[in-house]
Amino acid sequence: MSVPRLLHTAAELKAAIAETLAAKAAARSAGGDGAGERKPDGPLSLGLVPTMGALHTGHRAMMDAARAENDVVVATVFVNPLQFNDPEDLRRYPRTLEADLELLGDAGVDLVFAPEESEVYPGGPPLVRVSSGELGNRYEGASRPGHFDGVLTVVAKLLHYAAPTASPAVSPVRYRAYFGQKDAQQLALIRRMAADLGFDAEIKAVPVVRSADGLAESSRNVFLDPAHRRAAAVLSRALFALRDSVSAGSPPDLAGAVALVEAEPLVELDYFDIVDPQTLQPLGSADRPLEKPALALLAAQVGPVRLIDNLPLEIPRTG
Numbered sequence: 001m002s003v004p005r006l007l008h009t010a011a012e013l014k015a016a017i018a019e020t021l022a023a024k025a026a027a028r029s030a031g032g033d034g035a036g037e038r039k040p041d042g043p044l045s046l047g048l049v050p051t052m053g054a055l056h057t058g059h060r061a062m063m064d065a066a067r068a069e070n071d072v073v074v075a076t077v078f079v080n081p082l083q084f085n086d087p088e089d090l091r092r093y094p095r096t097l098e099a100d101l102e103l104l105g106d107a108g109v110d111l112v113f114a115p116e117e118s119e120v121y122p123g124g125p126p127l128v129r130v131s132s133g134e135l136g137n138r139y140e141g142a143s144r145p146g147h148f149d150g151v152l153t154v155v156a157k158l159l160h161y162a163a164p165t166a167s168p169a170v171s172p173v174r175y176r177a178y179f180g181q182k183d184a185q186q187l188a189l190i191r192r193m194a195a196d197l198g199f200d201a202e203i204k205a206v207p208v209v210r211s212a213d214g215l216a217e218s219s220r221n222v223f224l225d226p227a228h229r230r231a232a233a234v235l236s237r238a239l240f241a242l243r244d245s246v247s248a249g250s251p252p253d254l255a256g257a258v259a260l261v262e263a264e265p266l267v268e269l270d271y272f273d274i275v276d277p278q279t280l281q282p283l284g285s286a287d288r289p290l291e292k293p294a295l296a297l298l299a300a301q302v303g304p305v306r307l308i309d310n311l312p313l314e315i316p317r318t319g
């Protein structure tokens, strides 16, 4: 296991990125960069993986994806107050930096940026923020007002902090940023932000990692007691039942999937819908099979925890 370098300020991070890229470039020209599948004569690459810490196997999958594709991997650990609409949720959010650093070291991450709040927001909450627009007001945004403006604002800042700058020694550098498919609306919004505001980073999605009972891994799962944890498994069961009906060529049985969740007394459903994966516009009708690939997405309160989950719905191939 290697020990990643821990940086607390944006200036330290910039310098460490430049240094690490220069070392990779030097190792390459000396003929021993260990680039694996990457072309030794192609551009160097940097992968950024933003997180809020309390890392689990879902985060590990993102680190592994970034490690496999890039010369330098940077993870960030920052519980962003701007995206919390509920102060109690922010106060109790799990913070486990020591264990996180172990996981990140094990995953071969090069640099970890774990800033204080005063580093990211030196003048207090920022006046100017990224607006998530209409796409940020639906689903999660309807239940967590301001959440996605807070997410996009911090992601924009993190993308700036970690952006590799070209130098005579290191030029050019490919820039990739990794986000989990579990937060489907967040992913769609980050893709839109990158396109609409002209960010250089290529946005990469990592599939949802689930535990053996189907529950999507999430940092907040630690707050589920055994009964709520068992009950929460109904969410993925309902998603998979819906996907099976669609794969069989039937109209999506959304009402059936909702009924399955509603039969579980410890689970209080917030929304369950079938949407276009990019625009999150509702799709599908109870009378006709789906005409294009879609996403089933849901959120529910399970005891003290708000859980979200989603599953792609592929239309069956014809012929």
Ligand SMILES: Nc1ncnc2c1ncn2[C@@H]1O[C@H](COP(=O)(O)OP(=O)(O)OP(=O)(O)O)[C@@H](O)[C@H]1O
Pocket: 050, 051, 052, 053, 057, 058, 059, 061, 062, 178, 179, 180, 181, 182, 183, 206, 207, 208, 209, 210, 216, 217, 218, 219, 220, 221
């Ligand atoms: N089970 C998972 N599979 C794949 N990616 C995940 C999973 N859980 C989280 N991620 C991704 O990890 C990144 C960081 O997420 P975050 O640190 O908020 O963790 P989290 O488990 O989603 O926590 P919580 O939902 O409790 O806030 C996000 O891009 C998120 O989509």
Ligand SMILES: CC(C)(CO)[C@@H](O)C(=O)[O-]
Pocket: 050, 051, 052, 078, 080, 083, 151, 154, 155, 183, 186
């Ligand atoms: C992308 C993110 C790290 C921004 O704080 C957060 O929303 C998360 O962990 O999904």
Ligand code: BAL
Pocket: 052, 083, 084, 183
């Ligand atoms: N992964 C989503 C971050 C949040 O719930 O604030």
